[in-house]
Amino acid sequence: MREEKLGGLTARIRGGTDGRGGGDGPVVVLLHGWAAPGDDLAPLADVLDAPPGTRFLFPEGPLSIDIGFGESRAWWMIDVRQLNEHFTTGRPRNLSREVPKGMAEARERVLALLEDAGERLNAVPERMVLGGFSQGAMLACDVALRSHHAFAGLAVLSGTVLARDEWLPLLSGRRGLRVLQSHGRSDNVLPYFLAEQLRKLLSDAGVIVDWVGFDGGHEIPETVLNQLTAFLHKVF
Numbered sequence: 477m478r479e480e481k482l483g484g485l486t487a488r489i490r491g492g493t494d495g496r497g498g499g500d501g502p503v504v505v506l507l508h509g510w511a512a513p514g515d516d517l518a519p520l521a522d523v524l525d526a527p528p529g530t531r532f533l534f535p536e537g538p539l540s541i542d543i544g545f546g547e548s549r550a551w552w553m554i555d556v557r558q559l560n561e562h563f564t565t566g567r568p569r570n571l572s573r574e575v576p577k578g579m580a581e582a583r584e585r586v587l588a589l590l591e592d593a594g595e596r597l598n599a600v601p602e603r604m605v606l607g608g609f610s611q612g613a614m615l616a617c618d619v620a621l622r623s624h625h626a627f628a629g630l631a632v633l634s635g636t637v638l639a640r641d642e643w644l645p646l647l648s649g650r651r652g653l654r655v656l657q658s659h660g661r662s663d664n665v666l667p668y669f670l671a672e673q674l675r676k677l678l679s680d681a682g683v684i685v686d687w688v689g690f691d692g693g694h695e696i697p698e699t700v701l702n703q704l705t706a707f708l709h710k711v712f
Contacts, residue, residue: 477518482596483588486514488534489597490521501529502628502712503599507586507612508534509634511541511548517609520696525705527712531597535589537612538582551615552578568667572637579618579638586619605711607631607656609696610666614638617674620653621646629711631704632657634694636666637674644677651682656707658688658700665694 478489478496489497491504504526508516514536521532537549543556554576559569590606593599606627608616613635620630621643630653637643655678659671668689678685688703 477521480596482533482535482592483585483590485538485585485589486536487589487593488515488518488536490518490532490534491526491529492531493529497531497533497597499529499531500598501531502527502603502605502708503531503533503593503597504605504631504708505533505535505590505593505607505616506631507551507608507615508537508549509608509610509612510550510554511543512609513547514549517612520701523701524708526708530708530712531599533589533593533599535586538585539578551582551611552576554611568669569665570667570670572640572670572673575639575642579615582615583618583622586615587623590619590623590625601625601627603628603712605629605631605708607633608635609633610635610694617643621650627653629654629656629707631655631707632674633696633700633704634659634663634666634671635674636670637677640677647677647681647683650678652684654684654686654707654711656686656688656704658690658696658703660690660692660695660697662692663694 493499506517518534537551539550613632
């Protein structure tokens with residue numbers, strides 16, 4: 477593994493011909509969730525049985541936060557009081573109409589990273605899967621919808637609908653995009669029914685969704701990793 481600055485973001489690079497991103501194989505970019513370490517998803521490069529030569533980029537969110545477990549990263553800040561209230565009351569957390577403060581800046585950061593990766597790593601969007609977990613999945617969706625590039629695939633792991641009024645007009649422009657979407661039926665962070673809502677919005681717009689609902693919570697279980705492996709072989 478090697479670490480580089482791409483588009484101003486720290487990124488861990490794994491896989492390829494030398495384990496450090498060498499060669500010109502396809503690329504998987506995975507964005508971590510809120511309050512996770514910057515290298516949180518990097519071990520997935522060893523777990524996923526991706527096509528030979530596949531390279532992995534694990535960018536680190538631009539914000540440093542401390543919620544009592546040491547330094548963690550985020551793509552944008554969330555209302556922690558609101559989140560704790562949600563856990564206390566058990567009311568579903570519906571973010572579908574929200575446009576989080578800082579999401580636009582995070583999107584521009586990721587777009588700059590992808591541009592830099594194209595120039596320095598020959599990572600072209602047509603041979604790239606963009607994805608993420610939780611907050612990273614929401615950001616990956618936002619980037620994929622607003623980018624002028626056509627990606628090989630999008631992986632939405634335990635994500636949800638955000639900025640619905642802004643996303644809806646953009647969905648038709650992604651007709652034919654292949655998406656792997658997974659969500660736990662017992663997810664107490666981002667409700668399952670909203671993941672199903674996102675799935676319907678995508679499908680109705682002509683996006684090809686491979687849906688993985690699983691018995692579990694806010695996580696990436698083995699069944700999802702197996703489906704993600706199969707998805708990479710399908711799109712690459």
